[in-house]
Amino acid sequence: MGLKKLAAGLALTASLFAMSAAKAADIEVTHWWTSGGEAAAVAEFANAVNKSGDKWVDGAIAGSGDVARPIIISRILGGNPMGATQLNPGHDADELIKAGLLTDLSDLAKKEDWAHILRPASQLASCTVDGKVYCVPVNLHSAQWMWTNRKVFADAGIEPPKNWNDLVKAAPALKAKGIQPLAMAQGWPVGLLVGDLIVAIAGGDNFVKVYKDRDLAVANGAEFGKVFQAVADARNMVDQKAVTKQWNEAVGLVISGKAAANVMGDWAGGEFQVAKMTPGKDYDCLPGLGVTPVLNTGGDVFYFPVVKDPGLKAAQLKMASTLVTKEVQVAFNLKKGSLPMRADVDLAAANDCMKKGLEILDHSKAVFPNDVQMLDRDSINQINDLMTNFFSKPEITPADAQKQFADIIKAAPKM
Amino acid sequence: MTTFDTALVGASSQPPHFQQFSNLVRYGVAGLMAVIGALALIFDFPFAQLGVFQPMMYALGLVVVCLVIDVPFRKLNYQLGMIGVYLFGAAAAWVAWYSGGNWLSQDAADFIWKVTALFSFLFTIAAGVWNAPFKNFAAKTAAIPMMYIVLFAFIGCSLWTVLYSTSDARIYPLYTYVGLKQYYRLFGAEIWHIAVKNVLIYIALSTTGAMVAGFLLAVFMDQKIRLEGLFRTIYLYPFALSFIVTGHVWAWIFSPEYGLEKSVRQLGWTTFSFDWIANNDMAIYCVIIAGLWQGTGLVMALMLAGLRGIDEEVWKAARVDGIPKWRTYISIVIPMMRPVLITTLVFVAAGAFRVYDIVVALTDGGPGISTTVPSQYVYKYLFSGNIGQGLAAATTMLVVSAVILIPWVYVEFVKGKQIR
Numbered sequence: 001m002g003l004k005k006l007a008a009g010l011a012l013t014a015s016l017f018a019m020s021a022a023k024a025a026d027i028e029v030t031h032w033w034t035s036g037g038e039a040a041a042v043a044e045f046a047n048a049v050n051k052s053g054d055k056w057v058d059g060a061i062a063g064s065g066d067v068a069r070p071i072i073i074s075r076i077l078g079g080n081p082m083g084a085t086q087l088n089p090g091h092d093a094d095e096l097i098k099a100g101l102l103t104d105l106s107d108l109a110k111k112e113d114w115a116h117i118l119r120p121a122s123q124l125a126s127c128t129v130d131g132k133v134y135c136v137p138v139n140l141h142s143a144q145w146m147w148t149n150r151k152v153f154a155d156a157g158i159e160p161p162k163n164w165n166d167l168v169k170a171a172p173a174l175k176a177k178g179i180q181p182l183a184m185a186q187g188w189p190v191g192l193l194v195g196d197l198i199v200a201i202a203g204g205d206n207f208v209k210v211y212k213d214r215d216l217a218v219a220n221g222a223e224f225g226k227v228f229q230a231v232a233d234a235r236n237m238v239d240q241k242a243v244t245k246q247w248n249e250a251v252g253l254v255i256s257g258k259a260a261a262n263v264m265g266d267w268a269g270g271e272f273q274v275a276k277m278t279p280g281k282d283y284d285c286l287p288g289l290g291v292t293p294v295l296n297t298g299g300d301v302f303y304f305p306v307v308k309d310p311g312l313k314a315a316q317l318k319m320a321s322t323l324v325t326k327e328v329q330v331a332f333n334l335k336k337g338s339l340p341m342r343a344d345v346d347l348a349a350a351n352d353c354m355k356k357g358l359e360i361l362d363h364s365k366a367v368f369p370n371d372v373q374m375l376d377r378d379s380i381n382q383i384n385d386l387m388t389n390f391f392s393k394p395e396i397t398p399a400d401a402q403k404q405f406a407d408i409i410k411a412a413p414k415m
Numbered sequence: 416m417t418t419f420d421t422a423l424v425g426a427s428s429q430p431p432h433f434q435q436f437s438n439l440v441r442y443g444v445a446g447l448m449a450v451i452g453a454l455a456l457i458f459d460f461p462f463a464q465l466g467v468f469q470p471m472m473y474a475l476g477l478v479v480v481c482l483v484i485d486v487p488f489r490k491l492n493y494q495l496g497m498i499g500v501y502l503f504g505a506a507a508a509w510v511a512w513y514s515g516g517n518w519l520s521q522d523a524a525d526f527i528w529k530v531t532a533l534f535s536f537l538f539t540i541a542a543g544v545w546n547a548p549f550k551n552f553a554a555k556t557a558a559i560p561m562m563y564i565v566l567f568a569f570i571g572c573s574l575w576t577v578l579y580s581t582s583d584a585r586i587y588p589l590y591t592y593v594g595l596k597q598y599y600r601l602f603g604a605e606i607w608h609i610a611v612k613n614v615l616i617y618i619a620l621s622t623t624g625a626m627v628a629g630f631l632l633a634v635f636m637d638q639k640i641r642l643e644g645l646f647r648t649i650y651l652y653p654f655a656l657s658f659i660v661t662g663h664v665w666a667w668i669f670s671p672e673y674g675l676e677k678s679v680r681q682l683g684w685t686t687f688s689f690d691w692i693a694n695n696d697m698a699i700y701c702v703i704i705a706g707l708w709q710g711t712g713l714v715m716a717l718m719l720a721g722l723r724g725i726d727e728e729v730w731k732a733a734r735v736d737g738i739p740k741w742r743t744y745i746s747i748v749i750p751m752m753r754p755v756l757i758t759t760l761v762f763v764a765a766g767a768f769r770v771y772d773i774v775v776a777l778t779d780g781g782p783g784i785s786t787t788v789p790s791q792y793v794y795k796y797l798f799s800g801n802i803g804q805g806l807a808a809a810t811t812m813l814v815v816s817a818v819i820l821i822p823w824v825y826v827e828f829v830k831g832k833q834i835r
Contacts, residue, residue: 066799069798069799070794070797070798070799071798073586073798073799074798077586077587077588092586092800094586095585095586095587095589096586096587098587099587186779186781186782186783187779187781240693240694240782241671241672241690241693242671242672243693243781243782245779245781376585376800377799377800378585378796378799378800378801378804381795381796381799381800381801385606385784388781388783388784389605389606389783389784389785390783391783392695392781392782392783392784392785393695393783393785
């Protein structure tokens with residue numbers, strides 16, 4: 001009896017030790033990829049990491065970047081870091097880097113020659129602070145897309161729109177049929193729509209002038225005045241009763257045919273793919289809202305917080321390297337609807353939307369930085385608040401909104 | 416015996432409730448502290464886990480230990496010495512941080528700081544036990560967790576909040592004094608004005624609503640009705656749901672696309688319109704309705720307890736005098752229930768003041784930003800790039816609630832006692 005107990009105890013101890021030994025390479029990854037297309041894409045990363053011998057412990061945070069970012073940052077600050085985390089390229093992590101909380105990946109980047117295999121250069125530049133690389137870019141996203149459901153237009157007897165202006169013209173006819181011309185989600189998607197309208201109407205150069213160079217003359221000028229007028233047009237097109245809470249619900253309205261169009265980044269492509277729809281046949285994707293075919297270079301990057309466990313440290317570097325291998329890049333980006341970081345991969349399986357994006361990315365100068373890469377998050381939040389308020393209250397005039405916008409740009413700290 | 420207990424007078428002159436520990440305990444505690452100290456230094460625990468709060472935890476630890484073992488009043492010299500040792504380490508850490516590691520390297524300062532903080536902390540405990548007797552040891556030991564929470568969470572963190580609201584800390588809490596800049600921005604922000612207006616409407620309507628409805632329900636329940644237990648459960652049930660669940664359920668009900676409006680229209684009344692939740696001016700009332708639905712049950716339970724506490728003799732006397740029932744409630748029962756009423760009011764008002772989760776679940780501040788509340792503003796800025804701004808908003812909330820609560824505490828507890 002006593003011996004049995006002893007043996008059981010020993011076995012238990014042994015298994016505990018075995019568990020803690022296996023745990024050394026468990027790598028907890030936080031991200032906010034929870035919609036259908038995103039979840040399918042992140043599973044590709046998880047598979048690749050598991051295959052490399054480590055164990056991917058999924059730390060998905062439902063909601064959006066606005067929900068997840070505070071959680072991720074406060075965990076790193078509070079001394080309870082995850083193994084790796086998604087963030088957007090930009091200035092969100094600047095202070096964490098200054099505080100020495102994120103791992104320096106420079107050696108790995110040099111060894112694998114990231115500077116040459118990853119393009120465009122702006123993405124790696126966003127990861128680089130004082131000459132050191134702190135994150136690995138995994139994909140390119142652009143926000144300037146309009147998505148339209150062709151069947152809705154065909155049923156209404158209207159030619160599917162080629163650009164934003166066509167949609168504005170078609171709006172009354174669609175409304176008469178009981179279809180929402182433009183589906184919208186509340187919060188940051190409003191800011192995204194405004195950003196897209198700025199680029200489409202005022203042009204990418206002016207966008208950079210205002211966001212990066214803080215040119216107040218342009219922000220107060222006539223070109224931006226047209227932008228705010230266009231936002232007011234969009235405000236009239238949207239059925240305020242049907243504004244959804246999440247971006248993917250708004251895309252869902254387009255997919256199901258309750259709404260005709262939605263303005264959203266290329267990550268919406270993943271949703272159409274999950275719904276088994278074909279671009280050009282079931283739906284159209286129009287870069288630059290069809291007005292000016294330009295794309296910005298947002299995307300996702302992975303940061304690796306500094307940890308003490310040497311086993312986990314090694315796993316972090318291995319994961320960073322895995323994420324930019326050719327196979328993983330292709331598998332992930334096809335599902336995500338985003339563009340791969342490497343130019344040397346075979347994208348025969350890509351759909352028409354992605355090919356349109358690649359075409360602009362590789363052969364055009366119409367590529368410019370993302371707002372997060374030019375402005376601090378605090379100012380972007382203020383702009384989003386302003387735009388959502390403007391968008392939901394018809395009594396605010398475009399001129400008022402433009403003035404408040406210029407004030408935020410004026411007060412934003414230099415980056 | 417040893418150097419640090421020579422000043423102790425003989426046991427005979429101590430009051431009877433003072434006690435001296437046996438040598439076994441004294442050596443045991445001293446040894447234990449030495450082992451903890453050694454292990455902590457070797458394994459670097461708990462330094463890595465405490466993060467930015469380390470210095471505060473240790474300073475507070477020292478204060479708590481001093482309070483518990485009563486040493487400052489007995490053994491002032493070496494106690495001051497220990498605090499001195501601690502402050503030396505803290506100063507080293509500060510010098511390194513202030514100079515960015517130029518005058519003293521971060522690692523060296525870290526080490527000095529760890530050793531001194533640990534030493535002063537553990538030595539104070541060991542010496543305290545060694546130097547027993549002291550007063551009410553068990554009671555004070557039991558109070559340690561509470562002392563920590565009060566000193567650290569309530570007082571310490573509040574002071575930290577106020578201090579950092581005068582900084583321009585963004586993501587990382589680094590202190591750079593900027594005066595009242597954060598407050599100027601706060602009071603100039605339209606979204607803050609909307610938030611304040613919303614919370615005032617919410618407090619006014621949800622407290623009066625919950626108090627009146629809760630009281631009426633309690634009176635109804637007090638009429639010796641049948642199935643009282645069942646009704647009580649039904650009324651109290653919403654309170655068992657979290658605000659998040661309540662918010663989501665009501666979001667469906669209010670939604671013009673799926674909820675009440677559509678159902679009524681499908682029943683045949685096609686012009687029926689109920690779209691408050693999509694209306695900038697009315698959405699806040701949706702939040703209030705959902706909040707009332709959830710909160711009234713609790714008020715009813717508290718009020719019912721108050722009503723049951725009224726002596727049956729009071730009712731009999733009122734009946735003998737021929738006073739109508741409603742008059743008895745208003746003129747006799749309600750005044751007698753004053754303590755319950757006040758407590759409930761403070762409960763409900765405090766809950767309304769910090770309203771957060773139901774707004775997040777029900778409207779998420781929308782449409783636009785029209786149902787934003789102050790706690791949402793605090794959270795939003797605190798964790799996404801502007802700590803100083805979030806803390807300025809938090810400080811404003813703290814000051815406002817203090818202005819309301821302190822007179823109440825004074826009247827209820829301080830002045831009331833003096834009169835009685």
